[in-house]
Amino acid sequence: MKSSSMNTHMGNISIDNEVIAQYAGTVATECFGIVGMARLMKNGLAELLKKDSMTRGITVSLTPENKLAIDFHVIVSYGVNIPTVTDNLISNVRYRVEEFTGQEIAKINIYIDGVKAID
Secondary structure (H helix, E strand, O other), X not given: OOEEEEEEOOEEEEEEHHHHHHXXXXXXXXOOOEEEEEXXXXXXXXXXXXXXXXXXXXXXXXXXXXXXXXXXXXXXXXXXXXXXXXXXXXXXXHHHHHHHHOOOEEEEEEEEEEEEOOO
């Protein structure tokens, strides 16, 4: 079990990376322009993941400085300004995950794996 942990005056707190990924995925899908998480398939195409398996498109790890590093593989809406969407995603995820976990985020990497037209 990979987890992020911190020591407090009352003891040790350990949060599984899967929990952080699930929370970060929920925050990400609330952002304008993000259709959902993606998984690359063998033929190079991206598959849109359902909400119950969105953590497959997110990787959470710890840096040597004990800070979080989060990688997102996302599908964006057709016609959106990608730099604006990714800036919004980074700021929302950084604020809400740091508030949720109490741990600082060192970096957030975003990989745009697909574009989808929304009806």
